[in-house]
Amino acid sequence: MTDTREYRDEYPEQTLYIPGPTEVREDVVSAMAQPMFGHRSDRMTDLYTTIVEDTKVFLDTDHEVILLTGSGTAFMEAAIQNLVDRNVLCTTCGSFSERQANIAERLGKSADTLSYEWGRAVKPDDVRERLESSESDYDVVTCVMNESSTGVRNPIEEIGDVVAEFPETLFVVDAVSALGGDYVDIDAHGIDVIFTSVQKAFAMPPGLAVCVVSEDAYEREIERDAASWYGGFQRNIDYYDRKGQTHSTPAIPIMLAYHRQMKHMLEEGHDARDRRHREMADYTREWAGEHFAMFPEDGYESQTVACIENTRGIDVAETIETVAAEYDMVFANGYGSDLGEKTFRIGHMGEHDVESVRALTDAIEDVAGL
Numbered sequence: 001m002t003d004t005r006e007y008r009d010e011y012p013e014q015t016l017y018i019p020g021p022t023e024v025r026e027d028v029v030s031a032m033a034q035p036m037f038g039h040r041s042d043r044m045t046d047l048y049t050t051i052v053e054d055t056k057v058f059l060d061t062d063h064e065v066i067l068l069t070g071s072g073t074a075f076m077e078a079a080i081q082n083l084v085d086r087n088v089l090c091t092t093c094g095s096f097s098e099r100q101a102n103i104a105e106r107l108g109k110s111a112d113t114l115s116y117e118w119g120r121a122v123k124p125d126d127v128r129e130r131l132e133s134s135e136s137d138y139d140v141v142t143c144v145m146n147e148s149s150t151g152v153r154n155p156i157e158e159i160g161d162v163v164a165e166f167p168e169t170l171f172v173v174d175a176v177s178a179l180g181g182d183y184v185d186i187d188a189h190g191i192d193v194i195f196t197s198v199q200k201a202f203a204m205p206p207g208l209a210v211c212v213v214s215e216d217a218y219e220r221e222i223e224r225d226a227a228s229w230y231g232g233f234q235r236n237i238d239y240y241d242r243k244g245q246t247h248s249t250p251a252i253p254i255m256l257a258y259h260r261q262m263k264h265m266l267e268e269g270h271d272a273r274d275r276r277h278r279e280m281a282d283y284t285r286e287w288a289g290e291h292f293a294m295f296p297e298d299g300y301e302s303q304t305v306a307c308i309e310n311t312r313g314i315d316v317a318e319t320i321e322t323v324a325a326e327y328d329m330v331f332a333n334g335y336g337s338d339l340g341e342k343t344f345r346i347g348h349m350g351e352h353d354v355e356s357v358r359a360l361t362d363a364i365e366d367v368a369g370l
């Protein structure tokens, strides 16, 4: 049983270095504090069409974009329900990719897995071999771009090229914690569906999920009659085409924040944003190499979430607590009971830069006596 607790009037302001939610600019937070307006008004059409088109420009895609009230998991579920009749191949290498397989099973699909030890990356050749040798005709292959539980960046570009060799099979990518901080050329690699949550590298308050949908995925859903209502690609995209709005009442304040933040992201541009994230990842990897070791397989380290192996046996929970109390900075322990103390994670995404990440690593050095 959960102990219920009273929400207090005051909490310390802490800088977030967890793998999302992350820091949000002040003007983006302020953009939410506006009197409400109707979700069927012209103002809503102005807002929704602007943020959808801005997103296409930022992500550099000609595919359709859906912004849905909910979190990224909504599209983990909807993508399976919309596109899989029977068989799906879920590549797994950590907690979130395993969640994707679990969702497929719960939806009653025949979900095969191509599984890797946590910390290792999915290999394109293994995917090809499985697609060639399997008796199943897979409707979909799933892959996580950035396995936030292990800090592994999977080579989704190469995996997408492999899946594209099998025209009946669509490729679905969970890019929560990557998109906005790690550029991927979506249209060039046979990626049919790719989604994220806005509280990660988009650096917005949580509450919206972003999904990019190819024409093939749209058509595949039309052929089916058991698609999701709420997360249906067709329903969402057609409503946008007809009315420039969402099919049901959206989280308007988060969309106002999205509008403001997307202007910042467009001003920076995806190349510069990608470069800034790479610099943070390089810095953190070097720091980890000096004091600890990186947990992911060599060459597959994430650009947005560093998962660091606790080779010195520091007390991870206590270090996190002390850094929070003394420096007002929060980073994350390892994921789940297995990795909780064996690793720790630094979310270097969104608004952070090398300087702000260095402030955290200095604090960790001080508290852990490195």
Ligand SMILES: Cc1ncc(COP(=O)(O)O)c(C=O)c1O
Pocket: 019, 020, 071, 072, 073, 074, 096, 144, 146, 147, 148, 149, 174, 175, 176, 177, 197
């Ligand atoms: C890789 C990955 N996939 C899916 C999710 C779930 O996202 P959400 O909590 O927005 O539903 C997360 C959340 O951390 C994630 O990191």
